[in-house]
Amino acid sequence: MDEITVIGSINIDFMVKTERMPERGETVAGDNFYILPGGKGANQAVAIARLGKKVNFVAKKGKDQFADTAMKNLNHPNINLEYMINDEALSTGVALVNTTGQKGNKVTWFTGANDKLTPAEIDRAEEAIKRSKAVVVCTEIPIPTIKRALELAQKYKVKTVMNVGNAGTKHREEIKEVLRGLDIVIMNEREGGYLTNRLISHMETGSLAGNELRKLGVNHVIITMGKEGTLLVNEHGSTVFHGYGVEVKDTVGGGDAFVGAVACAIADGKFVIDAIDYGNAAGAIVTQSIGAQEGLPDKAQLDAFLKEHHKAGGSYKKYTDTIKMLENTALNMRINIIKMLGCACSGHPGGSLSAADIVAVLYKHVMKIDPKNPKWEERDRFVLSKGHAAPALYTALAEAGFIKEEELWNLRKIDGDLSGHPDMKKTPGVDMTTGSLGQGLSIANGMALAAKLQKKDSRVYVMLGDGEIQEGQIWEAAMSTYTRRLDNVCAVLDYNGLQIDGSIGQVKSGLEPVVEKWKAFNWNVIEIDGHNIEAIMEAFEEAKKVKGIPTIIIARTIKGKGVSFMERKVEYHGAAPNEAETEKALNELGGCRCK
Amino acid sequence: MQISAKPTSMRNTYGDTLVKLGATHKNLVVLDADLAKSTQTARFGKAYPDRFFDMGIAEQDLMGTAAGLAASGMSVFASTFAMFGSGRPWEQIRNSICYPNLPVKIAVTHAGISVGEDGPTHQACEDIAIMRAIPNMKVIAPADSVEAEKIVEYLADYYDSPVYLRLARMNTPVVFDSNYKFEFGKGIIAEQGRDVTVISTGVMLFKALEAHKLLASDGISAEIIHMPSIKPVDAKMILESAGKTRNVITIEEHSIIGGLGSAVCEVLAENLPARVKRIGMTDRFAESGEPEALFKKYGLTGNNIASEAKKLLNR
Structure with a gap:
C-alpha cells in the first residue's frame, strides 16, 4: 500500500450551525451544536486513509477531556499513529466554528499543542517520509517545522503538497519563504488574498495571484474558490475547473477533503489536472454532510461519484479555453480585416x-x-x-x-x-x-x-x-x-x-x-x-x-x-491590399476569399 | 420698444441662470477653461462643485470632455471666451460634437469688439461664420440679459443638436421683458416700419433701436428686426419685411463676411433680391479701446445705421 505522510494539526471543533453569520455585536441563535474532531492535518489524514492509502500522521495534541474526541476517526487501520505526540503539559487545539451551511463558515482558532510541534519531532519520522509517495503539510504548525518536513521530503524526492490556512493572522511572509521548491500549494481564495495582498474575487484576479506565487518558486498553485470553481496556475498558464454543483450542507472540511484527495492522486502518479478533478469530487461529497470528517468518502464512493458525473461530460473547463477562444476571435478578426479592406480597396x-x-x-x-x-x-x-x-x-x-x-x-x-x-x-x-x-x-x-x-x-x-x-x-x-x-x-x-x-x-x-x-x-x-x-x-x-x-x-x-x-x-499604414495581396494574406491567416 | 436706462450684464445672468437651473436639472454640468470668473460659470461652480469642471487652459480638451459627457446623457454647458471657444477647438467641435450631433451647449462670452481694451487677439469677429458653417450646429446671440436668461433656460432641456451661444462681455441695455419667449429660427420685430428693414443680432439691437429713433425724426419708417437665432435664420420674416421695404441693413458685432449679414443675403439672393447694406467689421481687425469708442470708430452706431439707411433710400 502506498504511503503518504501528513504533518499537520489536530483540533477539536466546537461547531454551531446558524442561519447566517452574526454581525459585530449581534447574537444569532444556532440550530445545532456539535463537538467534532477536526484540524487540517487530522482531516486530511482521515481523508487519505479512507481513500485507501496508508497514512503516517505526525501531529501533537494535549492531554485533556477533548483529546479522545479529536482522535475519534484517526483510529483507522490505514493510519499509523506512531509519530503522533501527546504532550501532557499542553491542551489540544480548539476551533470555534460558526457554519451557515451553503453560505460558508468562520473559524476562530486556539492553536494549543499544534504550535509546539518541533523540527526534531519531524526528524523522528524521517524513515516514514522517505517511504512516502507524498508529504502533506499545512500552515497550522510552526514554520520551522514545515521547513524541516519539506527539506526531508525534497531530500528523498518525495512530492510535496502544502495547504495554506491562517495566512491572515500569522507569518504571511514566512509562509512565502517555504514555497521555493514546493510541488503544489493549495489555498482558498481568502488565504490566497492574504498571501498576495490582493482581493481575489474571480478567476482573473486568482490568476494574477497564482502567477505571483509561482514566481516564489512553487510549481503548481491551486486556489479553491467555492462556487467559482478551482483555479490551477502552473507553467501552462491558468486553468479553471468548475465544481460539481452539488447541494452543500456544510462547507467545513471541503478544503481538507480536496487536499487529501489531491495528495492521493499525486501519490498515484496522476497529472495535477486529474488530481484536482479527484479533489473537487471529494470536496463535493464531504460538503453534503455536517462536520469535517464525518462525510469523507472512501475510494469506492469517490470512484462511483466520478463515474456518474463524468458520464455527464466531466467537471472542468479551462481558463486556457478562454485564451484559445480569444486567440481564435483575433484570428477571425484579422481574416475579416483583410477581406473587408480588400473589398473596400482602401483603408488602414x-x-x-x-x-x-x-x-x-x-x-x-x-x-x-x-x-x-x-x-x-x-x-x-x-x-x-x-x-x-x-x-x-x-x-x-x-x-x-x-x-x-x-x-x-x-x-x-x-x-x-x-x-x-x-x-x-x-x-x-x-x-x-x-x-x-x-x-x-x-x-x-x-x-x-x-x-x-x-x-x-x-x-x-x-x-x-x-x-x-x-x-x-x-x-x-x-x-x-x-x-x-x-x-x-x-x-x-x-x-x-x-x-x-x-x-x-x-x-x-x-x-x-x-x-x-x-x-x-x-x-x-x-x-x-x-x-x-x-x-x-x-x-x-x-x-x-x-x-x-x-x-x-x-x-x-x-x-x-x-x-x-x-x-x-x-507602406501598409493606409494602403489596402490588392487582389493578389488579399489572397496571399488570407492564405497565411488560413481564411478563404469567399465572402 | 423701450431701452432701459440701466444696462445689465448678460454674463452675470448666464452664471445666475445656471445656478438656478442646477437645482432642478440634476444632470446639468458646466465646464470652463480657466475663465470661470470672467464667464461667470464660477457661480455655478460655487453652488455645485461636483458638477463643475474647470478644464484648465485647454480648450480642445474642454470640447472633447463636453462631448463625452453629452454622449452619456448629461446636459452640458461648455464656456470660455468666444475667441477660444470657437477658433482653437473648431475641429474638435466639428468632428467630436457636430458630426456625431452631440448636444453640447457651447456658451461663450466676450464676443465681438466690445471686449474692448484686450484688443484684437481677444475680439472674436469670425466666430459666427465658422460655427455657422458646421452642419448640425445652431448659432444664437441674445441682445440683453432677459433674453439670455430665457435662452439658457431653454437650452438646459435642449438635446437635439449642438448650440453655439454667443454672449457679450459688456453690460447691455435691457429691451425685453419677462414675456419673452425663445424659439430657434424665429426673429422678433422690435419695431414695425415700411421704408427700410434693419436686422440686428446680439447686443447690436440697442444700436438698431437708436437708429429707429433717428430715422423716425427724419420721417423714415424703419422696421427693426432682432435675429437671436442666426442659424437657423428666420427666412420667412426676412422675406416678408424685405418684400415690403426692398431695402435691408444688417448690423452685427462681427465680420460682414459669414455672419448675420451673409445669412440674410443668402436668403434674399436666392428668393427676393433686394438692396442690402451689411454693417460690421469690414474684413479687418479692430484694436484696443473702450467698447463705445470702438463701436464709433468701426461704424457700429445708431448714427451710422441711420446714415446708411438714408443712402439706401437716396435721401
Missing part, C-alpha cells in the same frame, strides 16, 4: 492588425456590454481614438454580435453603415465617432466623469495610437484624467512604432521615454506584449484594481501583425 490594414488582439480581448472578455442593447446605459464604453483602425473595431463588433458578419463587406461603401472611420450614429455598438486624431482621450474622460456623476460603475476604454499622442490635446486630456482621478478610464497605447511618414522616432523624436512620460503625468502604467492574449487579459484586470489614478497599458505591438509581408511595413 497596418494599425488594424496591430490592434486586433487588444480589441478582441476587450469585446469578448473584458467589457460589460450587451450586443442586443447597444445603448445600454450601464455598459462599458470603448473609444477608438485612433479611428483609422475602424476595421479592428467593426470586426470585433461582428464577433460580439452587434452587427452581422456580412455587413463587414460594405466597409466604406456609399449608403453603408460602416464609415471609413467609426460613426456612432451609423454603426450599432460604436460608442464614439472618431477619426480625427488626438480627441478620444478627452471624450473618454467625459464619459468617465458622467459615469461617476451617474453613480454607474461603467469603465471607459480608449485606444490611442503611438503617432497619435504627438497631438497636444492628448496631454491636455492626460492631465484632466488625473485631475478628476478618473480611475474608471483605461487607455491602451497601440505602440506599433510606425506612422504614415515613417517610424515614430524618424518623424518626430520625443515619444520615448513613453512609460516615464505617462508616469510623470501621474498615470499607472502597465507594459505588455500587445499580442499576448493572457498578458492583455491580465493587464485589463490589473487596471480595474488600481484606484485613484487612471491606467494606461503600453502595448508593444507589430504593425501589420499576422500578415508576413505587411509586418513592420509603413
Whole structure:
C-alpha cells in the first residue's frame, strides 16, 4: 500500500450551525451544536486513509477531556499513529466554528499543542517520509517545522503538497519563504488574498495571484474558490475547473477533503489536472454532510461519484479555453480585416492588425456590454481614438454580435453603415465617432466623469495610437484624467512604432521615454506584449484594481501583425491590399476569399 | 420698444441662470477653461462643485470632455471666451460634437469688439461664420440679459443638436421683458416700419433701436428686426419685411463676411433680391479701446445705421 505522510494539526471543533453569520455585536441563535474532531492535518489524514492509502500522521495534541474526541476517526487501520505526540503539559487545539451551511463558515482558532510541534519531532519520522509517495503539510504548525518536513521530503524526492490556512493572522511572509521548491500549494481564495495582498474575487484576479506565487518558486498553485470553481496556475498558464454543483450542507472540511484527495492522486502518479478533478469530487461529497470528517468518502464512493458525473461530460473547463477562444476571435478578426479592406480597396490594414488582439480581448472578455442593447446605459464604453483602425473595431463588433458578419463587406461603401472611420450614429455598438486624431482621450474622460456623476460603475476604454499622442490635446486630456482621478478610464497605447511618414522616432523624436512620460503625468502604467492574449487579459484586470489614478497599458505591438509581408511595413499604414495581396494574406491567416 | 436706462450684464445672468437651473436639472454640468470668473460659470461652480469642471487652459480638451459627457446623457454647458471657444477647438467641435450631433451647449462670452481694451487677439469677429458653417450646429446671440436668461433656460432641456451661444462681455441695455419667449429660427420685430428693414443680432439691437429713433425724426419708417437665432435664420420674416421695404441693413458685432449679414443675403439672393447694406467689421481687425469708442470708430452706431439707411433710400 502506498504511503503518504501528513504533518499537520489536530483540533477539536466546537461547531454551531446558524442561519447566517452574526454581525459585530449581534447574537444569532444556532440550530445545532456539535463537538467534532477536526484540524487540517487530522482531516486530511482521515481523508487519505479512507481513500485507501496508508497514512503516517505526525501531529501533537494535549492531554485533556477533548483529546479522545479529536482522535475519534484517526483510529483507522490505514493510519499509523506512531509519530503522533501527546504532550501532557499542553491542551489540544480548539476551533470555534460558526457554519451557515451553503453560505460558508468562520473559524476562530486556539492553536494549543499544534504550535509546539518541533523540527526534531519531524526528524523522528524521517524513515516514514522517505517511504512516502507524498508529504502533506499545512500552515497550522510552526514554520520551522514545515521547513524541516519539506527539506526531508525534497531530500528523498518525495512530492510535496502544502495547504495554506491562517495566512491572515500569522507569518504571511514566512509562509512565502517555504514555497521555493514546493510541488503544489493549495489555498482558498481568502488565504490566497492574504498571501498576495490582493482581493481575489474571480478567476482573473486568482490568476494574477497564482502567477505571483509561482514566481516564489512553487510549481503548481491551486486556489479553491467555492462556487467559482478551482483555479490551477502552473507553467501552462491558468486553468479553471468548475465544481460539481452539488447541494452543500456544510462547507467545513471541503478544503481538507480536496487536499487529501489531491495528495492521493499525486501519490498515484496522476497529472495535477486529474488530481484536482479527484479533489473537487471529494470536496463535493464531504460538503453534503455536517462536520469535517464525518462525510469523507472512501475510494469506492469517490470512484462511483466520478463515474456518474463524468458520464455527464466531466467537471472542468479551462481558463486556457478562454485564451484559445480569444486567440481564435483575433484570428477571425484579422481574416475579416483583410477581406473587408480588400473589398473596400482602401483603408488602414497596418494599425488594424496591430490592434486586433487588444480589441478582441476587450469585446469578448473584458467589457460589460450587451450586443442586443447597444445603448445600454450601464455598459462599458470603448473609444477608438485612433479611428483609422475602424476595421479592428467593426470586426470585433461582428464577433460580439452587434452587427452581422456580412455587413463587414460594405466597409466604406456609399449608403453603408460602416464609415471609413467609426460613426456612432451609423454603426450599432460604436460608442464614439472618431477619426480625427488626438480627441478620444478627452471624450473618454467625459464619459468617465458622467459615469461617476451617474453613480454607474461603467469603465471607459480608449485606444490611442503611438503617432497619435504627438497631438497636444492628448496631454491636455492626460492631465484632466488625473485631475478628476478618473480611475474608471483605461487607455491602451497601440505602440506599433510606425506612422504614415515613417517610424515614430524618424518623424518626430520625443515619444520615448513613453512609460516615464505617462508616469510623470501621474498615470499607472502597465507594459505588455500587445499580442499576448493572457498578458492583455491580465493587464485589463490589473487596471480595474488600481484606484485613484487612471491606467494606461503600453502595448508593444507589430504593425501589420499576422500578415508576413505587411509586418513592420509603413507602406501598409493606409494602403489596402490588392487582389493578389488579399489572397496571399488570407492564405497565411488560413481564411478563404469567399465572402 | 423701450431701452432701459440701466444696462445689465448678460454674463452675470448666464452664471445666475445656471445656478438656478442646477437645482432642478440634476444632470446639468458646466465646464470652463480657466475663465470661470470672467464667464461667470464660477457661480455655478460655487453652488455645485461636483458638477463643475474647470478644464484648465485647454480648450480642445474642454470640447472633447463636453462631448463625452453629452454622449452619456448629461446636459452640458461648455464656456470660455468666444475667441477660444470657437477658433482653437473648431475641429474638435466639428468632428467630436457636430458630426456625431452631440448636444453640447457651447456658451461663450466676450464676443465681438466690445471686449474692448484686450484688443484684437481677444475680439472674436469670425466666430459666427465658422460655427455657422458646421452642419448640425445652431448659432444664437441674445441682445440683453432677459433674453439670455430665457435662452439658457431653454437650452438646459435642449438635446437635439449642438448650440453655439454667443454672449457679450459688456453690460447691455435691457429691451425685453419677462414675456419673452425663445424659439430657434424665429426673429422678433422690435419695431414695425415700411421704408427700410434693419436686422440686428446680439447686443447690436440697442444700436438698431437708436437708429429707429433717428430715422423716425427724419420721417423714415424703419422696421427693426432682432435675429437671436442666426442659424437657423428666420427666412420667412426676412422675406416678408424685405418684400415690403426692398431695402435691408444688417448690423452685427462681427465680420460682414459669414455672419448675420451673409445669412440674410443668402436668403434674399436666392428668393427676393433686394438692396442690402451689411454693417460690421469690414474684413479687418479692430484694436484696443473702450467698447463705445470702438463701436464709433468701426461704424457700429445708431448714427451710422441711420446714415446708411438714408443712402439706401437716396435721401
